[in-house]
Amino acid sequence: MSGTNSERELIAEGPAVVLVEPQLGENIGMVARAMANFGLAELRLVNPRDGWPNEKARSAASKADHVIDGTKVYETLEEAIGDLNFVYATTARERYGFKPVRSPVVAAETLRAKFRAGEKTGILFGRERWGLTNEEVALADEIVTFPVNPAFASLNIAQAVLLMSYEWMKSGMEDLSETLFQPVEQRPSTKEQIFGLFEHLEEALDARNYFHPPAKKPKMIDNLRAVISRRDFTEQEISVFRGVINSLDRFPRRWPKQQTKAGEPGEQTGNDGDAE
Helix, strand or coil: CCCCHHHCCCCCCCCEEEEECCCCHHHHHHHHHHHHHCCCCCEEEECCCCCCCCHHHHHHCCCCHHHHHCCEEECCHHHHHCCCCEEEEECCCCCCCCCCEECHHHHHHHHHHHHHCCCCEEEEECECCCECCHHHHCCCCEEECCCCCCCCCCCCHHHHHHHHHHHHHHHCCCCCCCCCCCCCCCCECCHHHHHHHHHHHHHHHHHCCCCCCHHHHHHHHHHHHHHHCCCCCEHHHHHHHHHHHHHHHHCCCCCCCCECHHHCECCCCCCCCCCC
16 A cells, blocks of 8 residues: 555544443543544543543554544533534434434435534444433434344444444445555556466476476476466566566576485486476
8 A cells, every 4th residue: 555644634524423421441442443444533422431531542542542632521411412413323222212213324324414514413322331321312313223133233332333434434435336545557468478487487397307207298388388377467477477487596407316325326206297
């Protein structure tokens, strides 16, 4: 990947993430990291159990310091969302009431539309052990729930924030197949380059008595060429292969003659087609 993170523009916008009575500083830090991964930056805490600031949170945030440094703390949920125009509450539990229930995709698209319209929005996440209370959910405009395994629906707080942050990032992409970087552009090899690779490899193997016994050489060469020609090589890949073959010339081309008893030279053995 070309460039470094410091050379890229830092994305820091979107809905506020509101954690209601989070317990562990490590969890808050992992939430901040998940937010930073996908361009969210505004973190609000409602009555964190271990107080704030929290060094364990900063450590777990893995350098998402802009999120940690900008974190605001409130005594009540009402205060934390008082300036927001629209709020989602996250839950995996079934609730019977009058709140519309949305999927993460729909929720992210709604948040994106409101963000573009200049509205301030937020997403509520509950406690690690039991989530949001019914009273807290009632303060939100709509509910967002995740398509999880019904028999194992529990998500930890950082996972839940990561899922919503990811959907938020996707909602702002014009092309969902888009990636931040592309592989290095390479030119396809020509047939002449492939033929050159064949000859180079065969000469190097022949010099090391690979094609043994001699009667099998034509078939072994056919098999070797068939294997190499099964895919389309690029010019750079051909260059890599030929560099490997060139390196063979740093070593003796023939195995030393083995000595038999009484000092008589023994015959050099072949490999019957197998590389040694």
